[in-house]
Amino acid sequence: MAKFSLDQVNDMYFDVLKEIGNIGAGNATTAISHMLNIKVNMEVPKVKFLTFQELPTAISAEEETVVGIYLEVQDDIDGSMMFLLKMDSARYLVNRLMGRPDDYTEEFNEMDLSAIKEIGNIISGSYLSALSGMTNMVITSSVPYLAIDMAAAILSVPAIQFGQYGDNALLIQTEFGDDVTIQGFFILMPDVESYDKILTSLGIAL
Amino acid sequence: MATIKVGMADLNICKAPDMITTLGLGSCIGIAVYDPVTKIGGLAHIMLPDSTQMRNNSNIAKFADTGIEELIKRVTMAGANRRRLVAKIAGGAKMFEVKGMSGIGNVGERNAHASKAKLSQLGIPLVAEDTGLNFGRTVELYPETGDFYIKAVGKPLKII
Numbered sequence: 067m068a069k070f071s072l073d074q075v076n077d078m079y080f081d082v083l084k085e086i087g088n089i090g091a092g093n094a095t096t097a098i099s100h101m102l103n104i105k106v107n108m109e110v111p112k113v114k115f116l117t118f119q120e121l122p123t124a125i126s127a128e129e130e131t132v133v134g135i136y137l138e139v140q141d142d143i144d145g146s147m148m149f150l151l152k153m154d155s156a157r158y159l160v161n162r163l164m165g166r167p168d169d170y171t172e173e174f175n176e177m178d179l180s181a182i183k184e185i186g187n188i189i190s191g192s193y194l195s196a197l198s199g200m201t202n203m204v205i206t207s208s209v210p211y212l213a214i215d216m217a218a219a220i221l222s223v224p225a226i227q228f229g230q231y232g233d234n235a236l237l238i239q240t241e242f243g244d245d246v247t248i249q250g251f252f253i254l255m256p257d258v259e260s261y262d263k264i265l266t267s268l269g270i271a272l
Numbered sequence: 273m274a275t276i277k278v279g280m281a282d283l284n285i286c287k288a289p290d291m292i293t294t295l296g297l298g299s300c301i302g303i304a305v306y307d308p309v310t311k312i313g314g315l316a317h318i319m320l321p322d323s324t325q326m327r328n329n330s331n332i333a334k335f336a337d338t339g340i341e342e343l344i345k346r347v348t349m350a351g352a353n354r355r356r357l358v359a360k361i362a363g364g365a366k367m368f369e370v371k372g373m374s375g376i377g378n379v380g381e382r383n384a385h386a387s388k389a390k391l392s393q394l395g396i397p398l399v400a401e402d403t404g405l406n407f408g409r410t411v412e413l414y415p416e417t418g419d420f421y422i423k424a425v426g427k428p429l430k431i432i
Contacts, residue, residue, distance in 0.1 A: 215367065216298075
């Protein structure tokens with residue numbers, strides 16, 4: 067039986083997540099900069115420990131449409147991860163990538179959706195390589211899955227994952243800035259056994 | 273008319289003319305019950321099918337089995353007649369087209385199945401449902417009429 071319970075999460079684990087957030091967002095910033103050929107600045111990520119009551123409104127109002135990219139992770143650890151983008155941030159990135167004016171607001175077409183998946187893939191990969199580097203573990207991910215829907219509905223997926231071993235969820239919030247601010251939210255959801263593996267490999271006693 | 277809001281892994285009761293709602297159900301299930309005579313109803317927002325599978329199961333509103341039991345207890349304590357109670361459910365979507373049936377792949381479906389099984393075990397008739405598919409839903413129960421409103425992004429209002 068796994069020893070880990072999120073309800074006993076400690077400051078040290080918080081710091082580790084923050085560091086993963088830092089390195090991951092740093093990698094992601096470089097990747098986005100290259101892909102879009104723009105200068106991107108990054109704010110220091112915030113790690114939030116949220117109850118289920120707080121989670122649905124953590125990134126926007128419950129019913130606001132947001133973009134969610136979901137990947138399964140495997141190899142040395144098992145679990146999943148999610149990257150969420152606010153709609154205006156997603157639109158901005160897609161417009162840049164497609165060479166459109168910033169005020170273009172037509173509905174996303176198939177190409178746009180693929181582009182969003184790819185952005186999600188790159189950003190998620192940035193966080194995963196940070197985690198992999200810090201823990202010295204081999205971590206690979208599945209293809210990205212995309213949903214554009216109400217924030218609360220998309221967040222029900224990580225809530226359910228976290229719900230299996232506690233009443234809280236951990237969220238890493240990152241702000242990328244250039245002319246506009248791009249707000250992204252990253253959620254890592256290792257399964258219970260994998261939490262133990264991560265913490266052990268980081269030398270954190272349970 | 274007041275609006276009562278139910279959060280994730282939460283439940284509450286409602287008396288006409290008030291309305292009770294939960295916003296953005298994804299793979300979770302919204303279970304509405306009401307007594308058409310006293311016009312007393314309740315709504316639960318459950319996340320997982322089965323509390324007995326979990327070590328940490330202190331939050332009873334989180335699970336279909338314990339959540340529905342508590343919901344029925346609360347509405348009958350508020351004055352609803354248990355024998356007149358009927359149920360409507362919504363949610364249980366598969367938000368991401370993840371391949372395979374493990375993990376979160378089919379948790380929405382399992383939630384729907386567990387909710388129906390619990391209602392049936394308690395002898396509460398399920399009179400309408402809108403479950404599955406791949407989109408989020410906001411639900412509203414009006415105990416005055418028993419109408420269960422279902423709202424989704426880019427879709428017309430559905431009343432069941």
